[in-house]
Amino acid sequence: MKALKIIGGIALVLVLAVVIALFVFPTKLEVKRSIEINAPKALVHEYVSQFKLMHEWSPWTKLDPNMKSEIIGEDGTVGAKYSWESELDNVGKGVQELTLITEDSVHTLVTFTSPFQSVANAYVLLEALTPTTTKVTWGFVSDAGRPGNVFMGLMNAAETVNADYQKGLDSLKVITERVAANKTYRGYKIEEVTLPETHFAVVRDTVKWADMDAFYQTNLPAVYETVGKNGKKPGTTAGLVYVWDEVNQQADMCVGVAYTPAGDIPGLTTITRSGPAFKINYYGAYEGSGEAHMAMEEYFTEKGLKTNLPVLELYMTDPTTEPDTSKWLTEIYYLPE
DSSP: OHHHHHHHHHHHHHHHHHHHHHHHHHHHEEEEEEEEEESSSHHHHHHHOOOHHHHHHOOOHHHHHHHHEESSSSSTTTOOOOEEEETTTTEEEEEEEEEEEEEEEEEEEEEESSSEEEEEEEEEEEEEEEEEEEEEEEEEEEEEEEHHHHHHHHHHHHHHHHHHHHHHHHHHHHHHHHHHHOOOTTBBBOOEEEEEEEEEEEEEEEEEGGGHHHHHHHHHHHHHHHHHTTTTTEEEEEEEEEETTTTTTTEEEEEEEESSOOOOTTTTTTEEEEEEEEEEEEESOOGTTTHHHHHHHHHHHHHHHOOOEEEEEEEOOOOOTEEEEEEOOEEEEOOOO
């Protein structure tokens, strides 16, 4: 009889503990973590809006390599779903649906069916800190209700999810930074550089494409000579383009040389270029550089950048001493506004 009373007392305490927990543990679970990634926002966006790419950095994929998963619908579009099923309680079973996709955010509805039932609104926010750096904020809000809040409380769900989110963001950073470092445009690697303040003495004109060789050959030696006669030291030869007119097959452009020290040169126009820039190293004959310029234009379009004209070409190889055109190096610089 005494034993029954003890058991009954323990049962009563447990019941009271659960009842208290129902009202003590919060029903709302909110988690938010952020990280800075050295990759363009557009690239990171691909990895947070497509389930097949999310799978690469998801912390739960690593927890259970044997997890079963399926993508339903058109991946990367609103309405697409990702279902998963694992025998592990810390992975569970559920469905994630893309509900809203913008340039700056991706929102999903996550429905857990195991180890307990709940619904969460998850989101990823993207902020471009620079053209090649992105701040990523990953979070979710869930209302488990009662008695689900007791289960979440006993599992210490907030700390567990926080740790998982951090692992996921760390993995996302590693993957996207590796992809960004190796990404090319039309086969060209684009570098983010700082162009030191450089002064160019130039002649500017609107030139037909067919007359460009003659424009260079006529003006470059004259500019070089004039720079030297005015007490300046001529340096790298250059071309600067303001307008490339496809319709009329002509260009508003300059030809000239870099020089030091700074100062005006009678009879010539001085253009100064400096600051953050994007660079392509192009090897080949001058007339073949069009593909490199199109690559840079694609890059600027992808990053939402506008060009601060003129575009700059520096001719680093002296063609009079190197007959092999495949070894001619032209440094192409685009400065953003």
